[in-house]
Amino acid sequence: MKIVFDRDKCQGHGRCYALAPDLFDADDEGYAVVLVSGDLTEEQAASAQLAADNCPEYAITVEP
Amino acid sequence: MTDLQEPTRDWAVDFDHTSEDYAQSATDIWDDLRGRCPVAHGEAHGGVWMPTRHEDISAIANDTEHFSSEGVIVSIFKPQGLAPMGYAPPITADPPFHKDSRRILLPAFAPRAIDKLEEATRDTCRELLDELLAAGTPVVDAAVQYSQNIPVRVIAHMLGVPPEDGDRFRLFIHRIIEKPGTYSGTIAPEDTLVYYIEQTLKQRRQEPPKDDLIGYLMSLEVDGEPLPDAQIFGTIGLLIIAGIDTTWSAIGASLWHLAKNPEDRKRLEEDPDVLPFAVEEFLRFYAPVTMARIASTDTEIGGCPIDERDWVLLPFPAANRDPEVFERADEFIIARQRNRHVAFGLGIHRCAGSNLARMELTVAVDEWMKRIPDFELADPDPNSVRWSTGQVRGPRELPVRILRTNEPATHGEGA
Numbered sequence: 058m059k060i061v062f063d064r065d066k067c068q069g070h071g072r073c074y075a076l077a078p079d080l081f082d083a084d085d086e087g088y089a090v091v092l093v094s095g096d097l098t099e100e101q102a103a104s105a106q107l108a109a110d111n112c113p114e115y116a117i118t119v120e121p
Numbered sequence: 122m123t124d125l126q127e128p129t130r131d132w133a134v135d136f137d138h139t140s141e142d143y144a145q146s147a148t149d150i151w152d153d154l155r156g157r158c159p160v161a162h163g164e165a166h167g168g169v170w171m172p173t174r175h176e177d178i179s180a181i182a183n184d185t186e187h188f189s190s191e192g193v194i195v196s197i198f199k200p201q202g203l204a205p206m207g208y209a210p211p212i213t214a215d216p217p218f219h220k221d222s223r224r225i226l227l228p229a230f231a232p233r234a235i236d237k238l239e240e241a242t243r244d245t246c247r248e249l250l251d252e253l254l255a256a257g258t259p260v261v262d263a264a265v266q267y268s269q270n271i272p273v274r275v276i277a278h279m280l281g282v283p284p285e286d287g288d289r290f291r292l293f294i295h296r297i298i299e300k301p302g303t304y305s306g307t308i309a310p311e312d313t314l315v316y317y318i319e320q321t322l323k324q325r326r327q328e329p330p331k332d333d334l335i336g337y338l339m340s341l342e343v344d345g346e347p348l349p350d351a352q353i354f355g356t357i358g359l360l361i362i363a364g365i366d367t368t369w370s371a372i373g374a375s376l377w378h379l380a381k382n383p384e385d386r387k388r389l390e391e392d393p394d395v396l397p398f399a400v401e402e403f404l405r406f407y408a409p410v411t412m413a414r415i416a417s418t419d420t421e422i423g424g425c426p427i428d429e430r431d432w433v434l435l436p437f438p439a440a441n442r443d444p445e446v447f448e449r450a451d452e453f454i455i456a457r458q459r460n461r462h463v464a465f466g467l468g469i470h471r472c473a474g475s476n477l478a479r480m481e482l483t484v485a486v487d488e489w490m491k492r493i494p495d496f497e498l499a500d501p502d503p504n505s506v507r508w509s510t511g512q513v514r515g516p517r518e519l520p521v522r523i524l525r526t527n528e529p530a531t532h533g534e535g536a
Contacts, residue, residue: 068467068468068469068471069227069471069475070465070471070475071232071475071476071479072401074232075397076397083231083232083233084231085227085228085231085233086224086227086228086231087227087230087231087232087476107458110458110459110460110461111401111459111460111461112461113461113462113463113465113467114467114468115461
């Protein structure tokens with residue numbers, strides 16, 4: 058599984074980096090930055106899915 | 122609240138978001154309208170549309186071509202000719218002006234900047250709790266004595282103005298947001314927000330630069346030029362108007378919920394890890410802010426035709442209760458795991474202060490619960506609590522009976 062992040066949809070709600078700080082960080086303006094690339098471990102995938110499920114803008118998906 | 126039973130009023134065609142009876146039962150009104158007439162209309166304030174489905178609210182928030190932010194607070198005074206900057210950028214700005222006016226603010230409200238304010242906010246909450254408990258009375262007002270004081274002190278601290286100016290901020294906000302238009306022409310010019318900001322800026326220009334938000338705005342340069350006075354002025358106005366009764370309402374509504382729900386108080390006390398999820402559920406269930414737009418062309422909302430220049434409300438709290446998007450939408454679930462709530466709006470106007478508001482709400486609930494883990498509504502009748510009218514919703518008086526307290530944490534603990 059991997060994280061697919063749509064930067065154009067991100068409005069900086071900050072839910073992902075609060076819920077999954079190992080996978081997402083904030084830039085200087087509060088928009089999300091993805092910290093990992095490639096395949097996620099099972100634990101990371103669960104954490105990424107939590108972040109995705111809480112994004113008001115539907116900017117994150119976790120895909121095979 | 123006999124008005125609630127008034128048989129002649131149909132909210133679908135005759136709602137007024139500034140009336141007391143609407144304020145007391147807004148959530149029921151949204152849930153009812155969503156099922157039978159998802160785009161309601163009210164004749165008051167020169168005519169206002171109100172969608173209640175998440176899908177329609179989201180579509181409007183993301184459609185800056187057909188819906189302008191030139192007016193964001195519905196009143197009979199409809200701004201015209203102010204776009205794209207508006208009177209309080211960036212909230213009143215449209216693209217393309219919006220982007221830069223927002224970018225200059227964002228670093229001051231990004232998580233790293235807000236983290237630095239947490240300890241001072243905790244100190245403020247602890248001081249307020251000390252004062253609240255000092256009198257030893259069994260009943261205290263959680264809105265008046267606690268919630269409403271937190272954001273005014275935080276915003277005064279951020280702006281770099283004296284803490285006692287906070288009481289004046291509350292008065293300005295009441296007139297502008299809760300009773301828009303009502304006070305027009307009846308206030309002495311020296312007693313207005315406009316005058317306050319003018320005097321503050323005048324004074325600051327005679328002083329050495331300071332490391333606070335006003336100092337930051339005054340020091341900013343865009344393309345080698347300082348920000349225009351109108352933009353500095355409008356942005357300070359925005360921080361005062363947008364950053365105070367919104368957060369105060371969220372804190373008050375959260376404490377109202379806890380006062381009514383012993384099982385949720387118990388959960389927070391026994392399982393502090395649930396707090397971040399509880400905060401998001403408070404924000405979903407009691408989202409305080411409804412925004413507004415003005416249609417910039419003839420357009421439509423969910424198939425309903427809208428005329429150019431019509432007011433449109435964006436009740437984000439109604440979107441947060443839409444069962445199409447939220448499982449068990451009408452239930453408060455303290456540890457809700459999937460929560461795409463839109464309390465801070467959607468699209469390019471996402472609340473710039475959301476990280477600040479979230480920190481204040483988290484700290485305010487946390488500090489209250491550590492000190493007063495058990496409390497209940499002083500009067501169990503739900504209508505005993507008065508909810509604010511207008512576009513910011515929260516309890517304005519909240520008498521609670523204290524059932525159990527803890528000793529204050531010694532310095533350094535509990536953070």
